[in-house]
Amino acid sequence: MAVHDDCKLKFQELKAKRSYRFIVFKIEEQQVVIDKIGDPTESYEAFQACLPADECRYAVFDFDFTTAENCQKSKIYFIAWSPEISRVRMKMVYASSKDRFKRELDGIQVELQATDPSEMSLDIVKGRAI
Numbered sequence: 001m002a003v004h005d006d007c008k009l010k011f012q013e014l015k016a017k018r019s020y021r022f023i024v025f026k027i028e029e030q031q032v033v034i035d036k037i038g039d040p041t042e043s044y045e046a047f048q049a050c051l052p053a054d055e056c057r058y059a060v061f062d063f064d065f066t067t068a069e070n071c072q073k074s075k076i077y078f079i080a081w082s083p084e085i086s087r088v089r090m091k092m093v094y095a096s097s098k099d100r101f102k103r104e105l106d107g108i109q110v111e112l113q114a115t116d117p118s119e120m121s122l123d124i125v126k127g128r129a130i
Contacts, residue, residue: 001097002031003104015107022047025058032101044122056094057081065129075129078108084115
């Protein structure tokens, strides 16, 4: 599975410059390409709304949070979105390509696998940040 150069470039911009809040990726013609990009002002809810209910996606999300010591921090999440109602072949392609794609994105701090929106709720994301 090839990874389009734009994927790595935009991820570096998210990581280093915080140019984006999230990037959603999809597999198209045996290649991982960018599906959607979220502005730095976008909310987690807006990000969740970008994920199709019946198709798999990969996504990275730059999550800002405050620690118990009142420190502002940020973590980059890798989310493998694989809804239960998506096609079996699609789920298999995304599952078998995930680790290879993730290795291309240097700087991922937390990984989440979700088949349902409840598995990637804001509470779960916050809980994994600390």
